Structures are given as C-alpha cells and as structure tokens.
Amino acid sequence: MTTAPVFAVVGHPNKGKSSVVATLSQNDRIAIALEPGTTRDRQPYPLTVDGGVLYTLVDTPGFQRPRRVLQWLEAHSLDAADRPETVAAFVHQHRDDPRFHDECELLAPLLEGAGIIYVVDGSVPYSAEHEAEMTILRWTGRPSLALVNSIGDQDYGDSWQAALGQFFQVVRRFDAVRAPFDQHLSLLRAFGQLEPGWEQPLAEAVSHLSEQRRQRRREAAALTARALADMLSWAEQRTLTVNQAASQGSDDLARELRERWYQRQRQREQSLRLEVEHLYQHTRLNRQEAELSWHRDHDLFSERSRKLWGVSRSYLATAGFGAGAAGGVGIDALTLGHSFGAGALIGGLIGAAGSVLYGDRLAASALNISGWNQGLQTARFGPVQDSQFGYVILGRAVDHWWRVAHRNHAGREPLDLQPTDTHWLERLDRSHRSELQRAFEQCRKGRPMDREQHQRMVDAIEAAFAAYDHWRLNPT
Numbered sequence: 001m002t003t004a005p006v007f008a009v010v011g012h013p014n015k016g017k018s019s020v021v022a023t024l025s026q027n028d029r030i031a032i033a034l035e036p037g038t039t040r041d042r043q044p045y046p047l048t049v050d051g052g053v054l055y056t057l058v059d060t061p062g063f064q065r066p067r068r069v070l071q072w073l074e075a076h077s078l079d080a081a082d083r084p085e086t087v088a089a090f091v092h093q094h095r096d097d098p099r100f101h102d103e104c105e106l107l108a109p110l111l112e113g114a115g116i117i118y119v120v121d122g123s124v125p126y127s128a129e130h131e132a133e134m135t136i137l138r139w140t141g142r143p144s145l146a147l148v149n150s151i152g153d154q155d156y157g158d159s160w161q162a163a164l165g166q167f168f169q170v171v172r173r174f175d176a177v178r179a180p181f182d183q184h185l186s187l188l189r190a191f192g193q194l195e196p197g198w199e200q201p202l203a204e205a206v207s208h209l210s211e212q213r214r215q216r217r218r219e220a221a222a223l224t225a226r227a228l229a230d231m232l233s234w235a236e237q238r239t240l241t242v243n244q245a246a247s248q249g250s251d252d253l254a255r256e257l258r259e260r261w262y263q264r265q266r267q268r269e270q271s272l273r274l275e276v277e278h279l280y281q282h283t284r285l286n287r288q289e290a291e292l293s294w295h296r297d298h299d300l301f302s303e304r305s306r307k308l309w310g311v312s313r314s315y316l317a318t319a320g321f322g323a324g325a326a327g328g329v330g331i332d333a334l335t336l337g338h339s340f341g342a343g344a345l346i347g348g349l350i351g352a353a354g355s356v357l358y359g360d361r362l363a364a365s366a367l368n369i370s371g372w373n374q375g376l377q378t379a380r381f382g383p384v385q386d387s388q389f390g391y392v393i394l395g396r397a398v399d400h401w402w403r404v405a406h407r408n409h410a411g412r413e414p415l416d417l418q419p420t421d422t423h424w425l426e427r428l429d430r431s432h433r434s435e436l437q438r439a440f441e442q443c444r445k446g447r448p449m450d451r452e453q454h455q456r457m458v459d460a461i462e463a464a465f466a467a468y469d470h471w472r473l474n475p476t
C-alpha cells in the first residue's frame with residue numbers, strides 16, 4: 001500500500017490558496033474570503049474516496065515577512081548543502097514568535113515531507129517581492145509546482161511563467177473557481193511527475209476520481225427518476241365526514257387540496273436539489289436568492305417556462321402527443337383526452353404563483369370525490385394529468401444537476417439557475433425520448449413501475465444529462 005502524497009498550498013496572502021485547496025479536496029466548507037489573512041493556521045484536507053485517502057492538501061496562511069526570514073536564513077547558512085536544515089532551524093527557533101507565526105505554519109508541513117504548491121495571482125503583474133518567498137521555498141529542497149490562478153480579468157500569466165520557471169519544477173495555469181474537471185485530473189497527473197513515489201498514487205487518484213464522477217452521474221439520474229416518479233404520481237387526499245362535506249363547498253375543498261399539492265411538489269423538488277448537491281459534496285450552496293426560489297416571472301408552472309425549458313410542440317409531438325401537435329394545434333387541443341388540459345393545468349399553476357388565471361376552473365375539474373363508504377368520502381386532487389409537467393420538472397432538474405456537477409468547491413457565488421432558451425431536449429435520441437414519455441404516462445396513471453421500467457427511466461434521464469452536457473459544451 002502506497003502512502004498518499006501530501007501537498008502544502010503556499011503563497012502570498014489572498015491569492016487563492018484556500019480556493020485551490022477547496023477545489024482539489026472537494027470541500028466547500030473551507031473559509032475563502034476577499035480579506036487577506038483569512039487562513040490563520042495550517043490545516044490538512046484529505047480527499048477520501050471509498051474510505052481511502054487519495055492525497056492530502058494542507059491549507060496555510062500567506063507569507064508575511066519573507067524578506068526578514070530570508071535574511072535570517074542567509075545569516076545562518078554556511079553553504080547550499082545545509083539549506084533545508086537551516087529552514088528547519090528557523091521554524092524550530094521561531095515556533096512561538098508571533099511575528100513569524102504564519103511562516104512557521106506554512107513551512108512546517110514542508111519539513112514534514114509535503115510537496116510545494118505555490119499559488120500566485122496571474123491577473124496582477126509579477127513583482128520581485130515574490131522572490132524572497134520563492135527563494136525560501138527553494139531552500140526547503142522539496143518537490144515543487146507553481147500554479148498561476150487568475151483572480152481578476154487581466155492576464156500577466158506569461159511574465160509569471162518566465163519567472164516561476166526558474167524556481168519551480170512545473171508551472172501550470174489553474175483557475176480554482178472555473179477550471180473544468182479534466183483540468184483537475186491533468187493537474188493531479190502533473191503532481192505525480194514531481195517525485196517518483198507519487199506517480200502511482202496520483203495515477204490511482206485520477207482513476208478513482210474519474211470513476212467517482214461516472215457513478216455520481218448515474219446516482220444523480222436515479223435520484224431524479226425517483227423524484228419525478230414521486231411528483232408525477234402524487235395526489236393529495238382528504239377524508240370527509242358527512243358534516244364536513246356539507247359545510248365545505250367543493251371549490252373550497254379543491255383550493256385546500258391544491259395548495260397542499262403545490263406545497264408537496266415544491267418540497268419534493270427542493271429535496272431532490274439537496275440530494276444532488278450532497279452527492280457532489282456541495283453542502284452549503286446558496287439557493288436562497290438566486291436559484292431555486294419561485295420567481296413569479298419564470299415560475300415552474302408557467303407557459304413561458306415550459307418554452308424556456310425546451311419542451312416544444314414538435315418535441316411533444318414526437319414524444320407521443322400525436323400528429324396534430326406538429327401542425328401547430330393549441331396545447332389544450334393536444335391534451336383534450338386528459339381529464340384536464342395543459343392550458344388549464346398551466347393556468348391553474350400560475351394561479352398558485354400569484355395570479356388568478358384559470359384558478360378555480362382548474363380546481364373544480366381536478367378534484368375527484370369518491371362515493372360514500374361507511375359515512376366517509378374521499379376527496380382527491382392529482383396526480384397531474386399532463387406529462388408536460390414532467391418535462392418541466394426534468395428540465396429544471398437537469399439544469400441544476402449540470403451546474404452542481406460542474407461547480408468547483410471553491411465557488412462561493414450563489415447558484416444562479418437562469419432558464420435557457422433552447423430546446424436542448426430535442427437533442428435526446430428518439431428511443432430515450434419515448435422511454436421518458438412512457439415513464440411519465442405510467443406515473444400519471446398511478447401505475448407503479450417495475451425494476452426494469454424504472455431502470456430504463458434512469459437510463460433515459462442519464463442520456464438526457466449527456467444531451468444537456470453536450471448542448472452546453474456545443475451550443476450551436
């Protein structure tokens with residue numbers, strides 16, 4: 001069994017050290033902030049997959065007094081051979097000296113065998129003040145790699161590369177917030193080149209992480225399938241006594257059940273969001289303002305959002321709504337055979353979001369009241385009769401999944417779920433589309449799916465993820 005490599009992430013204050021650690025250790029709890037001096041003490045963050053540590057990153061505070069440290073080192077070194085010991089002597093001697101707290105914290109893991117990841121900000125020009133830092137790091141004699149992480153918009157990467165190349169074995173550009181997953185893997189391979197003993201553990205880390213990513217996508221599709229089946233087949237019920245039935249009009253009753261039904265759908269969608277976020281180890285995404293709240297103007301249930309989420313009439317036609325759809329027949333006409341039409345459904349749901357369009361008409365028609373049985377009656381609202389609802393929920397879920405799966409753990413901005421204006425779902429192949437349509441129909445009719453059917457639905461959703469991913473990367 002090989003030991004997992006350890007890397008200390010070091011550099012100037014406020015240049016993205018903690019951001020690099022957060023992204024590469026998939027840990028969104030690490031403190032990242034605009035103010036310098038956010039990280040006060042060194043802290044190891046292991047990346048664990050299936051109970052095994054693949055590598056550990058040590059977050060550290062930034063250099064505070066590199067020139068003073070270098071002066072001390074130069075004054076206490078006899079020749080190049082004793083430089084690592086001189087650095088160790090410095091740390092030993094200044095461990096309790098508050099002036100050099102930060103330097104001792106960042107050098108200690110290097111003395112214990114960690115490799116160096118030196119982080120600079122490529123959006124500000126190179127300056128000689130970094131030379132003292134780089135010289136101190138070189139004196140430790142540890143394997144080293146420099147990362148040019150750009151915080152702002154300017155690009156001084158080339159001048160940085162030239163300077164860094166003289167001090168570090170490998171120099172890479174890496175944007176901690178935006179770098180796609182492939183670049184994480186390529187960076188890990190570069191770490192493996194720093195020391196012979198690290199090549200194998202980091203090659204294993206790359207293969208574990210690739211496999212984990214495939215599994216997560218599969219699991220996210222399964223979670224989405226479960227939520228869809230649940231939401232599409234959901235009905236609210238209430239049992240009424242004779243007195244209750246007499247005192248409450250059916251409009252009133254429908255309104256009550258409808259409110260509960262909306263509430264339940266919202267909660268179920270929210271719980272799917274959390275499940276997917278936790279799957280990808282995002283534990284504190286800010287969804288309050290920018291993302292999953294119910295904006296009135298692109299509400300889940302509005303006609304506009306149906307269009308935005310990519311469910312076009314031609315898609316509905318191919319998915320099983322009949323030839324009339326392609327000819328431009330209105331949505332209501334397409335679904336005439338159902339117990340309530342898409343127009344009424346959408347209108348009613350808009351009603352829930354604040355407008356009163358169609359509200360009561362829908363409420364009355366969606367309510368189903370049983371006959372009397374031993375002095376009791378059952379009122380039932382749902383399940384939703386239009387499979388279009390499924391496409392809206394699916395569209396939102398796929399978009400959320402994509403943003404979470406592609407989000408680095410250094411990201412601290414709110415997750416902003418902007419609706420798209422392209423019918424990306426049409427890129428899904430015909431057989432998976434039909435599979436989805438079949439699954440939605442089955443849920444609508446309240447028929448439970450067997451294992452195989454459920455599995456086919458998961459496959460179709462995974463294919464929808466892939467289609468969306470492809471569309472995002474090749475939008476035209």
Ligand SMILES: Nc1nc2c(ncn2[C@@H]2O[C@H](COP(=O)(O)OP(=O)(O)OP(=O)(O)O)[C@@H](O)[C@H]2O)c(=O)[nH]1
Pocket residue numbers: 012013014015016017018019020031032033034035036037038039040060061062149150151152174175176177178412
């Ligand atoms: N746009 C962008 N911003 C980044 C990136 N990396 C860091 N930042 C921002 O830069 C600021 C500092 O990031 P940190 O990761 O806390 O920096 P640090 O080097 O750990 O800072 P100290 O612990 O204070 O030394 C934060 O506001 C980050 O959001 C990046 O790759 N892109």
Ligand SMILES: [Mg+2]
Pocket residue numbers: 017018019031032038039059060061
């Ligand atoms: Mg920090």
